[in-house]
Amino acid sequence: MMGFNLEFSIALLITLVVGLSFHEFGHAAMATKMGDPTPRLQGRLTLNPVKHLDPAGAFFLVFMAFAGFGFAWGKPVQTNPAYYSNYRQGTILVAVAGPAMNLCLAMLAIAVGFVLYQGNVPLSSFGSTLLFAFIYVNLLLMIFNLLPIPPLDGGHVVEQVLPWDLRHKFRRIQAFGLLIILALWFTGILGRIIGFIFSILMFLIGLGFGQGYVEYLFGGF
Numbered sequence: 001m002m003g004f005n006l007e008f009s010i011a012l013l014i015t016l017v018v019g020l021s022f023h024e025f026g027h028a029a030m031a032t033k034m035g036d037p038t039p040r041l042q043g044r045l046t047l048n049p050v051k052h053l054d055p056a057g058a059f060f061l062v063f064m065a066f067a068g069f070g071f072a073w074g075k076p077v078q079t080n081p082a083y084y085s086n087y088r089q090g091t092i093l094v095a096v097a098g099p100a101m102n103l104c105l106a107m108l109a110i111a112v113g114f115v116l117y118q119g120n121v122p123l124s125s126f127g128s129t130l131l132f133a134f135i136y137v138n139l140l141l142m143i144f145n146l147l148p149i150p151p152l153d154g155g156h157v158v159e160q161v162l163p164w165d166l167r168h169k170f171r172r173i174q175a176f177g178l179l180i181i182l183a184l185w186f187t188g189i190l191g192r193i194i195g196f197i198f199s200i201l202m203f204l205i206g207l208g209f210g211q212g213y214v215e216y217l218f219g220g221f
Helices: 006-033 055-067 087-118 125-145 153-161 164-186 189-209 211-218
Strands: none
Touching: 006 055, 006 087, 006 125, 087 125, 087 153, 087 189, 087 211, 125 189, 125 211, 153 164, 164 189, 189 211
């Protein structure tokens, strides 16, 4: 994409903090709506980033922002599905709520950018970079977390839609989930999968807003 750029790294850091905080808040808010008081009692029903970042995750978040590669994560929201009136439905909704928040953030940034684009409003260099990072990072967070690999959110969804006998077998994979993700990352397969899905999203944005807008957003990166 580009060499080291302090402006881009700062924009990436801001976006990661916001994106991860909204992601975890989404899980907490949906679990609370489903009747689970655990997130609220643990102080997770907030957008305060301090409540959603653990020390190791925060360190790697900064590293990722300035190194341009790696993994970043927030503190997982603890939930108790026993409170849900419908266990399967509640589990699925809580799982997808995090990625849905990232999609909403990306769509908001896309809409703001389109208004600026249509109005020929000039953006500062950092403003343009921040807008790009906000869309790019939140879409990537959504795509990554929806991959059907436990313990990612997509893995929880797959587990709940499988028949009971297959669900129990699929649950065993969770112990190896991180190893699977790392193996896919080191072999480059993970990047190709995410890149393919991202290109589809860019195509859809181009259909909805025009290819010129996509080039306006991502042309310089």
